[in-house]
Amino acid sequence: MRPLVRLQGISKFYPRVHRPGERLRAFAALMAGREPQDGVEVLHDISLEVSAGQSFGIIGENGAGKSTLLKVLTGVITPSKGSVEVNARVAALLELGAGFQPEFSGIDNIKMKASLLGMSSKQLDRRMDDILAFADIGEYVYEPVKHYSSGMVVRLGFAVVAASDPELLITDEVLAVGDESFQKKCIRWIESFLAKGNTLLMVSHSMYLVQKLCTKALWVHQGRARELGDVFPVTQAYLAYHEEKNALEKQQRHAHDGGSGLYCVRKFTFLGHSGNEDPVIRHGEDLEAELILSSPDGRPPVALFGVMRADGTPVYGVASDFDGITPERIDDRLFRFRIRFKSLQLLAGSYSIRGHAMDPEGMRLCDSSEHRFTVSGQSREMGFIHLPHQWNGGD
């Protein structure tokens, strides 16, 4: 496969340009072809090769350099070091409404955006109906864009990009703004776009979207490529990193306020499964967990249990006050909850269970703890839960 995109050793260094003196010095350095003296390095030695037909997700924390990487890719900025090679008709949607003039009508802005994407006026005439149908904002196209909601702006932007018939689509977290049905429409469009053998590079914070649309992923961490490879291992490593970070922050928070003044999770364990390993439960077995909560004022708190899939999709949640349960009092301030999920109907896969401490009114979530577990099984059923069923008819 020919490489569609090849980045080699990309570094990007932003010079400091706040004061006039700094600007002049940075400008002089630029003219002389020297490296600027001081500044911020946003990207460091990133190499990436994308072949035609691949779909790449770029993930990472805020400020990790993902957007800068996309800007380098699209040629909006020049990298300080390294080489960029792109052999495709590119359409980039780096920001919703980039290139839109708020004073002008939607139609005028479609024309502008289309010409920015390299469409001729004849091509645009032929595709105008498609664009309007895709954007689906009705009579609003004749209104100035400044009266649009952000969702409408992104509809218009995506519609033009879709009509420009690109080989490589580059998007930066723009789908998040659209409403549910528009997001679905975009995802369907991207899926058919990929099915035609086109290439996608997208930045997203939604691991769900990345896993759904991409086959490969790049995790950018503090300007460096931390992991690069198939989408699942990379996104899981990224999620695990966040888990650890959150756990660390929570510990610090606990240490800070000494655990007082709040309803806290003191202990959260699986019953019947000892050790530090994540327990493996066979499909159909019972799952039993114990949650010990502390209450600063001695009133019994409410416990909430939630089960979710490894990617965060919620499966089931129930609180003790839904079922009118009063916990077992251990002492003045400690309460014990035990829950048993009988003959667990989850299908094989990775899951996690969370135990939450809520205030006695069941209104406010005060603390949480999480455990992973694996369900094993041989079933060929699809989805993640077994629904009891029977087949009727026939012999």
Added chain:
Amino acid sequence: MKLLSNNLFHQLVSRAIRTDYLENLTGFAWLILQPLMLLAVYAFVFTTIFKARIPDAAGVSYVPYLAVAFWPWTAFSESILRSANAISANAALIGKVAFPGELLPLSTVTATFVMHMAGYLAVLLVLQLMGTDIHWLGLLGAIPVLLFMFIFASGLALLTSALQVFVRDVAQILPPLMTFWFFTTPILYSSSLLPDKWASVIKLNPMTWYVERLRDFLLLGNYHWSISDLLVPSFSILVFWASLVFFRRCSGHFEDFL
């Protein structure tokens, strides 16, 4: 020229014309009124107060003499002043969409020239109706002169708009600089009125050639050739080319400074 068939360029020019001139009635009226008022003030000051005379121009009165040079100058200076901010005003676009950035100043210059040339043609017609003898055949010479002036202005617009990104003072320095240039160009006066020493200095100003050639062609019917007819257009093209090279060298770094 690929530029003329570029759809983006068309869009940018028509957008510039619409926002700057046609969006509101005053914008359009202003286009004609502002140079007309300045022309009236200068005409009053120089013919009535200073009693300026134009010794070398037999039979040509001061107002057409001034007007023929004044309109192209307005187009020239306004296009440069307007496009100085072309990049910084479109920072949002520059940082998000990959496109040839030089189209921004070039479209501003084009829009300004298109509008002012329409005004210029109207002024020439009015002058003819008022009894001035306009040499319409001279347009054949005047149009290439204006074209080279457009190229010169485009070059300077590329240079200033790129510089403005790095050195914010450019937008402040430019207006007084253009005023200085206006007075050192024989627009309000004739270079033949100057002492020989200064007359040769002022010949170094490329704008001198432009306004004098326009007067030669349109008012005086003077079609003689000189070495300047080769030098100034070549110089203008050189300025344009050098500015374009400079602009392209800078354009990948605009985002760092915006």
